[in-house]
Amino acid sequence: MLDKKPSATRRIPLVIATVAVGGLAAFAALYGLGLSRAPSGDPTCKPAVATAQKIAPLAHGELAALTMATAPLKLPDLTFEDADGKPKKLSDFRGKTLLVNLWATWCVPCRKEMPALDELQGKLSGPNFEVVAINIDTRDAEKPRTFLKEANLTRLSYFSDQKAKVFQDLKAIGRALGMPTSVLVDPQGCEIATIAGPAEWASEDALKLLRAATGKAAASF
Structure with a gap:
């Protein structure tokens, strides 16, 4: 067998x-x-994704490199300091759409971008919008202040993080790969869009997109 x-x-x-x-x-x-x-992400951030979809057709020209949020993402509650050295948090700005920008004086594209950010702040800042430009120079605390003063960039509020933790916090969630980095944040602290590198923030393309993001103007696609 x-x-x-x-x-x-x-x-x-x-x-x-x-x-x-x-x-x-x-x-x-x-x-x-x-x-x-x-995971589907923070449900409070679903409106931010809807805003991203709404303004996506406007991300062209000077803002062609803008990457729109496709999933709900709540940003970390970034911590930094104001011009007087007092602690600030991203959550202190709840209720406003923000353009959070990380910059440093050793970053040439950052320095070139700052005048446009300053002009943008002058044109759109108010109850619904603010540019939060955070300097991350880690050595000479006076150098960025001197740069802003000499360039006559007076409309931006001065924020800084000498430990550059804000960069590390955004890098940890894949939103900071280099400098400069800018994140468009909705009033609940959620990502609408992100861009790596400089942009002409005071251009008509940028103004139209940001006004649409804040709901202050109807987007004509």
Whole structure:
């Protein structure tokens, strides 16, 4: 009578196949290969995604590099200091749409971008909008102040973080890959859009998009 049990040699591929399938299932469970869904994000940020969709057709010309939010994302409650050295937090600005910008004097594109940010602040700042430009120079605390003064950039409020933690906090969520970095934030502290690199923030393209983001003007697509 023939022995129908698989030989040891034949059992080895079966064991390997079983391990391989099990490993693939574990990998899929961890990385979401159709077996699990990623978290949907903070539900309070769904309106920010809707705003991003609304203004997306306006992200062209000078703002063509703007990346719109496609999933709800609440930003960390970034901490920094004002011009008097008093602590500030991103949540202190709740109720306003913000353009949060990280800059440093050692960053040439940042210095070139600052006049446009200063002009933007002069044109749109008010109860519904503000530019929050945070300097992250870590060595000479007076250098950025001197730069702003010599360039006659007086409309921007001065904010700083000499530990550059704001950059690390945004980097940790994939929103700061280099300098300058700007994040358009809705009144609840949620991401609307992000851009890596400088932009002409005082251009007509930028003004039209930002007015639409704050709901102050109807977007004509």
